[in-house]
Amino acid sequence: MAPFFRRMSEMDISATIAEMKKDPAFAENVGMVLVHNGTVRGWSRGDRATVTKIEVAADLEKIEQIRQETEQLEGIYKVVIEAHGGIKEPGDDLLFLIVAGDIRENVKPALATLLDRVKSEAITKKEIKA
Template identity: 70%
Template sequence: MDINKALEDLKKEPGFAENVGMVLVHNGVVRGWSRKDRSEVTAIEVTPDLEKIEEIRADIEAYEGIFRAKAFAHSGRMQPGDDVLFLIVAGDIRENVKAALADFLDRVKAEAVTKKEIFA
């Protein structure tokens, strides 16, 4: 996903200027260490549930003040530094957009993405 192109396209949507005062982006990246014990990770295998991500995306887009929510998840084997997950939330005011992005991220990670860490 080209994040700059995605933002450019979002800004061209009818109603953007009238409804959006903030856009937040999450760019999840493969860490080189495990969250569990900080041991070195050489790769991860990620399996996103795209149907569930779409369901969550639609829920988030229905939040008060949210104009648009977008998601893009990579799948397969990835190395530290690789992009894994992009989330975009555009909406009216900071309080609405921050809360929506936090919920979006937490739900996608908990409900729609599985990953397996591969150690050295």
């Protein structure tokens, strides 16, 4: 099975989930798979000014630490993260998160916490405005 942390490969979400399902333990442990696909917005969150590009840096070691910690949460079977860095334009993919687990009461909060932690602890962005 492919590693569960990836960088700069343009994840095929359906193929990644299909790969996860090949594990015989998947059907015994998973009742829900949630996906986050973060993209570059064409406007700034703070003042809604037009954004032409952003510069993104990802702390890969921190992302892997957060991924492993999330996988240890109750009911969580697998966590896959793909983080993109460099100069990106509106519409470009930045962050893919996949959380597979037993029931929604475990999976939904795990994805929310994972997203918040990765964004606040492991990714920095600098907007380039028009």
